[in-house]
Amino acid sequence: ITNRILSRYVNAMAVTFKESIKFFKNNDKCVVTGNPIRNRFEFLNREESLKFFEIDENSKNIFSFGGSNGSEELNKAVLGILEKFYKNEKISLIHVTGKLNYDKFLEEVKSKGIKIENNVKILPYMTEMDKAYGVSDLVITSSGAITLAEISKIGLASILIPKAYTTENHQEFNARAYKDIGASELILEKELNSDLLWENIEKIIFDNSRLEQMKENAKKLATPNAVKDFVSIFYDEFKGR
Template sequence: MRVVLTGGGTGGHIYPALAIGREIADKQPGSSLLYIGTTRGLESRIVPEQGIAFEDITITGFRRSLSWENVRTVMRFVQGVRRSKQLLKSFKPDIVVGTGGYVCGPVVYAASRLGIPTLIHEQNVLPGLTNKFLSRYVDGVAVSFPESAAHFAKCPNVVYAGNPCATRVLQANRNSGYESLGLKLGTPFVLAVGGSGGAKALNEALVQAAPLLRKLPGVHLVFVTGERFYKDTEAAISKDLLDVASRVKVVPYIRNMPEVLAAASLYVGRAGASFLAEITSLGIPSILIPSPNVTNNHQEANARSLVNAGAAKMILERELTGDLLFARIGEIMGDETRRAEMSKASRGLGMPQSASLVYEQIVRLQQKR
């Protein structure tokens, strides 16, 4: 099978696309993959590292206020469609799969105009602008949350498939996660992550909360600050740790995140769709602090889906303090029964078969043409 993948800007769009690509390669060895993104997005670095061919187009997103920049964006979209058609005619894909972000707009639209089967995958409860636009032209939509289906009512082929990242994380070796952190197997630890770039508000709250670990004997904290915040955060937190210093590990970035997640007892962090897919697939309870700086405040909607199921607690960023955060951590890590109940609820939301469901939808759409 020859497949074009597109989607970018953030890991939340890129990693699901890569998971879909790996599923296709597993199910149909010898398949050819091409990823189309932008040089400005993370995909330009992440995708080539995975050994997947990469081509770029130039495109920017729309601003929500009236702006001359939006006129330029329309011009870039037209140019992006033209460039995408050239790439598609050269590669001759059997299907084009878009996972959101403004870069997939011209690529998927161009494919639809050329009569190539198209599928978009929506990671969040509330769809992004690009996927809402594309839903009028694509052959199918895969959604991560059942609540999302109503937003694609006019599309003839909508499948609740979950997020493909959920499939890949189950293959991770949790023992390797412990070893990479220098922890004994079975050590209970809280994994705190502010997203791929880090989150200043979460970092500040954790600096205040970390010394309170003395109230939770035996519990460790793995604190991922994000590279841009690492030096300042490490300096601030090291002043007050004293007797719990050996139980706090501060790092800028984790490259083997699936293995570390597989070993974690509790996740604390943002409510990005890919992370939520992974923790529910693994059955990890969570404390979610949705980012308020995302389109349509979609992370809060994502988080509420887990909260309503009993799998998570939520703290809005405007309410976040070190004391409140530690209180929530203590409630869960200090009560094995509660943690087990949340873990069961989390696993109940997980869709470890997600990548396979998306693959099956791709095959069906391809066969219809």
Template sequence: MKVIVSGGGTGGHIYPALALIKEIKKTEPNAEFLYIGTEKGLESTLVKREKIPFKTINITGFKRKLSLDNVKTIIRFFQGVSRSKQLIKEFKPDIVIGTGGYVCGPVVYAAAKLKIATIVHEQNSVPGLTNKFLSKYVDKVAISFKESQSFFPKEKVVYTGNPRATEAAIVAEKDRLTEMGLNRHKKTVLIVGGSRGARPINEAFLNVLKEAATRDYQFLYVTGEVHYDNVMAKVEEQGNPANMRIEPFIHNMPEVLKNVDLIVARAGATTLAEITAIGLPSILIPSPYVTNNHQEKNARALSDHGAAVLKLEKEMSGDILLKEIDNILLNEANWQQMHKAALKQGMPEAGKNMYELMKQLT
């Protein structure tokens, strides 16, 4: 099997693509892959690190307001389609898969016009512009949340889940807490705001740092690299509590998730796929700065079923955060209820589902 994958801009589009490639390789070790992205996007770093063949096109996203830049984007789109057709004809794929982000627009559109099997994968409960546009041309639309199916042609939608869930479910369990100087036998809450961190979450936690230091459970606190130095300075001022480990960033997050009892996080699609795959209770603080407020809608898909506690950023304070953590970690019945509810929302077989959908089309 020869597969072209395209998706970029954020880890939420890239990590599911990489997880799918790993899933295909398990069944078809001789499968060949080409990843098409942009040179400046995050995919350039992440895909190259996995040693997957990588080619680029030049494309930018649309501005949501009227702008002359959108004219340039249209020109780049058609240039990207031409470049994509060239790459497709050279590679001769059996199927082309887009996982979102504007880079996959020209790639998947070009493949559809060349009559090659195509799938787009939507991670969020509210789809982005690119996937909504591509849904008119592709053979199938794979979704991760049932809430997103109404945005796409009904006959094309297949509920597969997010392939990142499979990766989280099967990752080997390692004692990452001891590696980081924490006690593996203590209950642990992971606080993380995404790869770049989230200042409101950081500020809320720092405001109750002294009280948090009195808890019997422990904290693994991931600040985001841009906030790390500032956070560490404030932590040092307050005595550097012994029940905390503070990191700027963590690679291979699925390994860490299997070592903790609770996560406080944004509500990105990849995070939710990972935590539901292993039944990890969560306190979700959606980013209000994303397109169509999709993170809040992602979070409600869990909180409405008792799998998560949802707190809007405007409602959040350090006292509220610590109270919610206590209510879950210090109440075994609450934890078990959320754990079971999260598992029910999980799709650990998502990678297999995507692979089977691909096989149907090739």
């Protein structure tokens, strides 16, 4: 809503997705630049990342997180699939609960008699996102614009769970753009449960051909020149003034 109001007064608008353009009345001002992302994602070292998380080099690795504050719905779904990892050492999980949910999550793990094994890492928060991405074969997360820009730049397969409460449901629109190109699987938050989550994980992580194709499709949505294109708007608008 704020963006729509401001759009009346600006000379140009940089947008992340071409699908965003239709939401502006004066959309002739829109320029698709994509989202600039941090330089730390430019060069990822898988070997170094494996050592950091103490994960076997032959493992297929899943990184799940529900945004910076975590997701209670995702935590519940992950709790129900932990035993799948304990029965298969060829796959590993790094799950971020969110700081506020961490103690509750561990209490529920303990109450269910689940033992935390070496191929499962449960963390309250992730500061080393570059290493987490560097070790990942499959990412499970919500579909905020910055996160999508990061996984596209790196080229990661994903299962996207858009947050249901976002303005005009924009995260679902983001996620569908990735699903439509074959870069992601989509699970709506209201439909999320352990069985559905595992079903989606299983059909991706154990299918090398599909996994690699999803990674390549993710790269198709990358905008490596986002910074340059964004800055060029200023030059184009104000040169000669």
